[in-house]
Amino acid sequence: MSGADRPDRIARRIHVKGKVQGVWFRAWTVEQAAELGLDGWVRNRADGSVEAVAAGPADRVEEMIARCRRGSPASRVDSIDVEDTPGVVAQGFTQKPTV
Template sequence: MTARHCIVHGRVQGVFYRDWTVAKADELGLAGWVRNRPDGTVEALLEGDADTIARMVAAMHEGPPRAAPTRIDQREVEPQGLDGFTRR
């Protein structure tokens, strides 16, 4: 198990990006959370196997139909052993 902390930049608030992230992470079997940040970005913590996290990050570059992500800052972090994926 591995974990990745992500900050998604671009048009990602007010376009159902968090709800889409929860649904996609559930579909892929990842654990973690997603939340809006005051600066207009979206923050996410993804936990699971490295290949599945890579698939999720690739999908996050597209997001839901009205989103327009411009970049995702990522860093490896220590897994917290989370269960399920939540919207904060």
């Protein structure tokens, strides 16, 4: 387990709204997170949005947030909300089931 509470790591919950389902956004997010070496997860939400938690070095998490603002090639991001999320995030970055 990788703690977001370690001094060299942060964790952020990212909530993305727009045309972000059915456009490869989750798989793209997993790919981007792997490229950045982040831990966390991503999932669709029943309201049509996408939610993710990204944990790792602050500069890499901030880069992930910037990439989510731009979105996957076929997506359209209308808004993004970001908040701190405390606790422990499992190693690796995975897709979770829709909630």
